[in-house]
Amino acid sequence: MEMIHIxxxxxxxxxxxxxxxxxxxxxxxxxxxxxxxxxPAYLFFANVGIGKEVTLTxxxxxxxxxxxxxxxxxxxxxxxxxxxxxxxxxxxMKGKERKGYFYFNFILSIMAMMGILLSLxxxxxxxxxxxxxxxxxxxxxxxxxxxxxxGIKYFxxxxxxxxxxxxxxxIVHHVAGSFMIGSMINFYPNMSLxxxxxxxxxxxxxxxxxxxxxxxxxxxxxxxxxxxMAYTSVFSGALSKMGIYxxxxxxxxxxxxxxxxxxxxxxxxxxxxxxxxxxxxxxxKQDDAKKLLAYSSVAQLGYIIxxxxxxxxxxxxxxxxxxxxxxxxxxxxxMVTGAVEKQTGTTNFTEVTxxxxxxxxxxxxxxxxxxxxxxxxxxxxxxxxxxxxEALITSNHYLLVIVxxxxxxxxxxxxxxxxxxxFLGQEEKEWAHVKEAPVVMLVPMIIMSVLMFVLxxxxxxxxxxxxSGLVDLGYIDTFKHLWNTSIIFNxxxxxxxxxxxxxxxxAIFVFFALFLTWKGHKTTRYVTTKDISSSGEVxxxxxxxxxxxxxxxxxxxxxxxxxxxxIDKYYTGIADGLExxxxxxxxxxxxxxxxxxxxxxxxxxxxxxxxxVLF
Amino acid sequence: MDILGAxxxxxxxxxxxMTYGGLSRKITARVQNRKGPPWYQNFIDAFKLGFKKSAxxxxxxxxxxxxxxxxxxxxxxxxxxxxxxxxxxxxLNFQGDLIFLLYIMTFGPLGMALGAxxxxxxxxxxxxxxxxxxxxxxxxxxxxxxxxxxxxxxxxSITGLxxxxxxxxxxxxxxxxxxxxxxxxxxxGMFRYSPFDIxxxxxxxxSGPVSENGGKYLFVMMSSGxxxxxxxxxxxxxxxxxxxxxxxxxxxxxxxxxxxPMLYGMTTPRYRTxxxxxxxxxxxxxxxxxxxxxxxIF
Numbered sequence: 001m002e003m004i005h006i007x008x009x010x011x012x013x014x015x016x017x018x019x020x021x022x023x024x025x026x027x028x029x030x031x032x033x034x035x036x037x038x039x040p041a042y043l044f045f046a047n048v049g050i051g052k053e054v055t056l057t058x059x060x061x062x063x064x065x066x067x068x069x070x071x072x073x074x075x076x077x078x079x080x081x082x083x084x085x086x087x088x089x090x091x092x093m094k095g096k097e098r099k100g101y102f103y104f105n106f107i108l109s110i111m112a113m114m115g116i117l118l119s120l121x122x123x124x125x126x127x128x129x130x131x132x133x134x135x136x137x138x139x140x141x142x143x144x145x146x147x148x149x150x151g152i153k154y155f156x157x158x159x160x161x162x163x164x165x166x167x168x169x170x171i172v173h174h175v176a177g178s179f180m181i182g183s184m185i186n187f188y189p190n191m192s193l194x195x196x197x198x199x200x201x202x203x204x205x206x207x208x209x210x211x212x213x214x215x216x217x218x219x220x221x222x223x224x225x226x227x228x229m230a231y232t233s234v235f236s237g238a239l240s241k242m243g244i245y246x247x248x249x250x251x252x253x254x255x256x257x258x259x260x261x262x263x264x265x266x267x268x269x270x271x272x273x274x275x276x277x278x279x280x281x282x283x284x285k286q287d288d289a290k291k292l293l294a295y296s297s298v299a300q301l302g303y304i305i306x307x308x309x310x311x312x313x314x315x316x317x318x319x320x321x322x323x324x325x326x327x328x329x330x331x332x333x334x335m336v337t338g339a340v341e342k343q344t345g346t347t348n349f350t351e352v353t354x355x356x357x358x359x360x361x362x363x364x365x366x367x368x369x370x371x372x373x374x375x376x377x378x379x380x381x382x383x384x385x386x387x388x389x390e391a392l393i394t395s396n397h398y399l400l401v402i403v404x405x406x407x408x409x410x411x412x413x414x415x416x417x418x419x420x421x422x423f424l425g426q427e428e429k430e431w432a433h434v435k436e437a438p439v440v441m442l443v444p445m446i447i448m449s450v451l452m453f454v455l456x457x458x459x460x461x462x463x464x465x466x467x468s469g470l471v472d473l474g475y476i477d478t479f480k481h482l483w484n485t486s487i488i489f490n491x492x493x494x495x496x497x498x499x500x501x502x503x504x505x506x507a508i509f510v511f512f513a514l515f516l517t518w519k520g521h522k523t524t525r526y527v528t529t530k531d532i533s534s535s536g537e538v539x540x541x542x543x544x545x546x547x548x549x550x551x552x553x554x555x556x557x558x559x560x561x562x563x564x565x566x567i568d569k570y571y572t573g574i575a576d577g578l579e580x581x582x583x584x585x586x587x588x589x590x591x592x593x594x595x596x597x598x599x600x601x602x603x604x605x606x607x608x609x610x611x612x613v614l615f
Numbered sequence: 616m617d618i619l620g621a622x623x624x625x626x627x628x629x630x631x632x633m634t635y636g637g638l639s640r641k642i643t644a645r646v647q648n649r650k651g652p653p654w655y656q657n658f659i660d661a662f663k664l665g666f667k668k669s670a671x672x673x674x675x676x677x678x679x680x681x682x683x684x685x686x687x688x689x690x691x692x693x694x695x696x697x698x699x700x701x702x703x704x705x706x707l708n709f710q711g712d713l714i715f716l717l718y719i720m721t722f723g724p725l726g727m728a729l730g731a732x733x734x735x736x737x738x739x740x741x742x743x744x745x746x747x748x749x750x751x752x753x754x755x756x757x758x759x760x761x762x763x764x765x766x767x768x769x770x771x772s773i774t775g776l777x778x779x780x781x782x783x784x785x786x787x788x789x790x791x792x793x794x795x796x797x798x799x800x801x802x803x804g805m806f807r808y809s810p811f812d813i814x815x816x817x818x819x820x821x822s823g824p825v826s827e828n829g830g831k832y833l834f835v836m837m838s839s840g841x842x843x844x845x846x847x848x849x850x851x852x853x854x855x856x857x858x859x860x861x862x863x864x865x866x867x868x869x870x871x872x873x874x875x876p877m878l879y880g881m882t883t884p885r886y887r888t889x890x891x892x893x894x895x896x897x898x899x900x901x902x903x904x905x906x907x908x909x910x911x912i913f
Contacts, residue, residue, distance in 0.1 A: 356733060357674060367729070376722045377715065389714050393765055398907050401762060402755065409754045412721065413747050416728055420740060424676070424732030494771045497710040501690075504707060508689045512682035512835060519831050523669035529735025532673075532827055547740040554888030555748035 002054040003047045004065050004118060007040040011111035014040075015104050022100040030090050033103040037086040037110060041079040044114070053120065064120040064180065070469035071117040073320065074245050077327045078117065078238045082110045084444035085237075085331065089230035091441035092338050096228075102142060106231060108135040109239065116242050121179045122169045129165065129206070129242075133158040136239060139231045140223045150226050154219040161209035161216070168202035171195065185253045193258075200254045200264070204247065211243025212298045213268070213305055214275040218568045220298050221282070225290035229338025232290070236297040237331035241323050244301070248308050248316075252473045256311065269309035273400050276302030276407040281563055283414040284552050289337045289347040289422065292414055293330065296373070299407060300326045306404060307388050312395045313470070313478050314491055318387035320466045321459065325380045325452070329369035332448045333418070336366040339437035339445070340422055349421030353546045354529060356423040358434040363423045365445035370415045372452045375408055378502045380455035383488060390490035413552050425546035426529040426539075457502045460485035621693065625842065628692050631866065632841025633657045635848075638870075639877050646881050661837050667830035673734045677827070680730020681835030687723025688843035691716060695850045696774060698865065699781075699858045712772040713761055716850070717754075723839070724750070731824035742823020745888050746814040752895035753804030753811075759903025760798040763791060764854065767910040773853055780857040788855040794906035795855050799875060800899035804891070805847060806873075808880030811891050819885075848872050 014036020021029040053066035067075070089106065093099050108131060115128030137158070141151040173179055175195065176187040188196065205216070212220040220240075224232050251268075255261040279299030286292040304326065307319025339362050340355065341347045356363045368379065375385035385408060392401040436442070455462055463483045471477055482489050486498040517524075530539055539545050556563070637657040644651025672678045693707040694716050711719070724746060731739035764787060765771050768779040780787055788795040804811045815823045825836055848869035852859060856872075859865035886894065 354735070356676065360675075371725075374721070374725065376718055376725065382715075382718055385718070386714050390771065393762060393771065396766075398762055398766060398911065402759060405758045406751070406755055409721075409751045412725060413744070413751065416725065416732075416743065416747060419729060420732045420743075424729065424735075425740065426735035490771060492769050492771065494712045494775065496712060496715045500707060500710050501715075504693060505686055505690060508686045509682050512685040513679055516678060516681055516831060516835060520668055520670060524831075525669075525671055527671045527673060529673050529733070531671075532734060532736045545737045546735065547737045547744075552744055552748065554745065555751065555892060558748070558752075558889035558892040 003043060004054050005056065007043055008111060008115065010036060010040045011107055015107040018107065019100040019104040029099060029103065034086055034090065036107050038083055041083050044075060044079060061123055061179065062121065063124040065118040065124065066120050067118060069465065069472040073465045073469045074117050074241060075114060076465065077241055077324060078110065078113045081237045081327045081331050082234055084448060085230055085234045088335050088441050088444045091438040092230040092342060102228060105135040105138045109234065113238060113242055117245065120181055122172065122181060122184065123179050126166060126169055130162060132239065132242065133162060136235060139227045139235070142228055143226055150222040154223040157209050157216060157219045161206035164202040165206035168199050171199065188254050189257055196258050197260065200250050203250045207243040207246035207250065209243070211240055211247060211305060212301050214271050214278065215567050217275060217298050218571055221291055221294040224294035224297060225288065229334050229341060233331040233334035236334060237327040240297065240301055241327065244304055244308065244323055247305065251308060251311060265309045265311055269306050269400060272302045272305030272309055273403040275299065275305065277403060280407045280410045280414070281559055284410065284417065285556055287349050289349065289418060292418060293333050293337060296414060297330055299411065300330065303388060303404065306400065307391065310391060310395050310397060312391055313475055314387055314482055315391035315395065316470055316475060317463060317466055317478060317482060318384055318391050321387060321463060322384035324462050325372060325384050325455065328448050328452050329372040329381060332365050332369040332445050335441065335445050336362055339441050343434050343437055344431060349417065350548045352422060352431060353425035353548065354427035355431065355434060357427065358431065359436050361442050361446065362437055365449045366419060366423065368449035368452055370419055374412055374415045378456045378505050380452045380459065382456060383459040386488060386496060394491040413555060417551050421548060425548065426544055428544055457498045458486050459483065459488065624692060624697055625689060628842040628845040629838055632845040633661060635844060635870065635873055636841055642877065643881060661834055664830055664834040664837065670830035670832060672832070673827065677730045677733040680727050681832055681839065683726020683730065684723040684836060684839040687719060688839045688846060690719045692842055692846040694719070695846050696777065696853055696858060697849055698862065699777060699860060708774055713765065714771060727824060734827035736827045738820045738826050739824045742814050742816070742820050746824065748888050748892050749804055749811060749813060752892035753801040756797040756895055756899035756903040757801035759900060760794040760801065760906055763794040763903070763906035763910040767791060777853055777858045786855060786857045791906060791909065793902045793909055797899050797903035797906055798851065798855065800902065801895065802851065803876050803879060804895060806876040808876045810880065810883040810886045812885055813888050813891055816885065
């Protein structure tokens with residue numbers, strides 16, 4: 001039996017076993033859950049060589065699975081983040097209901113994502129795509145809040161995407177005579193022009209839904225914020241990357257082949273840019289951490305899409321590097337939110353304040369991920385942002401670079417809102433009892449923070465597999481030309497040398513930190529946040545002066561015109577229209593036998609009357 | 616040599632920045648028909664704060680806020696070439712480019728914002744949100760101007776742009792006038808003089824993010840502000856005025872630039888936050904777009 005098959009069997013068996021183990025013992029269930037995520041992850045990286053292919057024939061259709069450098073890179077995201085989130089989930093789900101349900105869907109999601117990455121034929125690709133959609137749908141309705149509205153919205157969009165993909169697969173099979181992805185790509189140049197345009201559009205619809213590309217993004221904020229946080233970190237960090245994975249393949253292997261491809265890519269890049277701006281603006285408006293991060297995910301995916309859509313070597317490197325970074329920092333941030341939710345019971349910025357001294361390690365993880373998200377050196381987010389800007393400038397996208405710059409500067413506003421909302425501000429008696437999150441939840445967050453730090457100075461560690469993946473897709477080798485272990489270049493030869501920069505930053509920071517600490521350390525004392533000189537008045541114990549309601553109001557007033565229209569409303573309009581149509585249909589299909597009998601009689605009479613005309 | 620050079624650069628920046636701050640107070644006073652403090656008043660203030668015996672803080676982030684701020688200002692200073700053809704100030708000039716500079720310049724304000732947030736003083740947080748909003752405002756014309764320069768000379772490095780000026784013999788403020796106008800308008804926001812003094816906002820926010828800071832904390836923040844002022848002015852001189860060969864020329868050029876936000880501020884009352892943000896998206900951004908157009912066409 002092949003190793004790849006064993007891995008999938010462990011996933012599947014593990015999911016079922018974990019589900020039923022809950023009936024026996026909670027601890028056993030936790031152990032089974034961890035094993036069924038970590039063991040396949042270990043087996044995959046230790047035993048599955050790149051370039052391996054295995055075939056399984058089911059019902060006469062060969063299902064071919066294999067690994068190349070490109071899918072290996074995404075496997076790193078899925079299994080890496082998946083393992084971290086799994087460890088975190090043990091702590092997060094402690095004492096929660098329906099653990100079996102959660103664990104089962106979690107494992108299935110990871111399995112489905114791996115299946116998508118390893119599929120070399122369209123049939124298994126589609127099957128795994130559906131399993132992924134189903135398991136994530138079941139997660140969005142886990143909490144049961146407004147299941148109807150949120151769950152259905154996600155499901156309808158996923159279904160539209162899936163049907164588009166199914167249609168494309170059927171057409172491909174019809175013209176190419178094979179379900180293999182490779183033969184589809186080889187046959188693509190021989191297709192008629194209309195097919196050459198429609199097949200990528202159909203595929204991009206499916207991938208655009210998962211990657212939350214505007215205007216297909218409306219499901220994302222609700223779905224991300226309503227899933228359990230331990231899952232959302234995978235949902236936003238890894239599952240959305242499946243859309244990116246598919247997009248890259250479609251863009252590189254199909255759209256680049258046709259002369260109209262340029263406009264295709266421009267349109268997608270601009271859609272990505274607009275997604276980034278709108279996602280950012282809406283994120284600034286949110287008062288709930290989950291919603292804020294959900295909108296921010298939409299915006300960050302916009303950057304990634306811009307990078308891969310402009311399609312130069314540097315753009316691709318930037319997009320994929322940002323994809324890895326996004327998995328790290330957004331995964332961590334959702335975990336932070338989950339930790340705060342678990343310890344305080346709320347994720348609303350207007351309710352909870354001043355947790356920094358109660359949850360210092362959580363704050364540390366949040367701080368690192370926020371610095372990475374904002375793209376500030378010396379953390380990894382900067383490398384991705386830098387490459388993206390340079391890619392845009394050197395490929396003549398002058399206006400798009402301004403759009404992206406606006407969005408990432410505006411991102412500072414919600415970054416600060418997140419940190420301030422939870423951790424800073426006045427400390428309140430109400431939250432005096434709050435304790436640091438359990439170790440099992442902290443460890444994954446800290447590990448990922450450290451990774452972000454390392455990648456900020458040695459981006460080559462991850463640029464190397466990205467480069468191999470791109471070479472697999474037909475790009476030139478960019479090692480030493482666009483990146484080195486810790487130097488990044490642009491297409492004009494300008495560069496940033498990351499190591500001395502890191503050393504300078506550390507040296508300056510340590511020097512002044514020591515200066516501030518050492519100088520007069522005996523007479524420096526700590527006072528509470530109630531002991532402040534606010535206009536000469538000292539606030540009373542029960543008085544909360546934290547500024548948290550209407551936090552970014554002046555800025556939102558300045559950008560109000562851009563936020564007046566909401567695409568969601570248009571979709572709701574369409575949905576209402578459809579609903580009245582269905583209402584009308586229901587009047588015809590009353591479900592009453594006598595009415596149907598009348599229809600039959602009328603039909604027969606009509607046929608008899610117009611017999612001579614019809615036949 | 617490296618460390619010594621860095622220290623010398625820092626000291627020069629500190630002294631020049633402090634002096635400029637003092638001169639600005641003096642000039643403002645003269646315009647308002649007051650006598651004003653002496654030009655070295657800022658040194659007196661800074662050292663008085665620096666030698667204060669006791670200090671209070673509201674937690675670790677507040678305690679380290681100044682160090683974060685210093686990272687940003689000193690790193691900016693290290694990246695910006697202070698004098699061309701001089702072996703004392705190379706520092707990190709060749710290790711980072713303009714995009715890196717834009718981002719490292721935001722490191723400090725964010726760290727400072729965290730420190731200000733931990734104090735629990737509502738004025739601090741309000742000031743921070745205003746500051747970040749204003750930053751989003753002025754970054755647009757500023758980046759438009761920089762992108763225009765980058766695409767015109769096919770380089771994103773500061774030294775590359777300086778070399779381009781040396782090569783052509785014209786300053787970029789003459790060969791790319793629109794970029795210069797946009798950048799100078801963005802500079803008004805960067806230096807936070809009136810009408811863009813919404814962050815500190817005297818009589819309104821009680822100095823905003825720096826309230827709750829005293830003694831050594833305020834000393835570090837003041838020094839950081841001075842160093843940052845010098846670094847930003849030098850950057851403008853490098854980008855638009857061909858850099859400087861010796862310290863005297865640098866001082867003349869930087870002070871001439873420094874007068875722009877200072878004098879503009881004396882004639883205009885403070886904006887509200889949304890007015891300030893929108894102001895930058897009006898004419899300054901229009902000039903920025905013209906600059907890009909010029910760069911693309913010519």
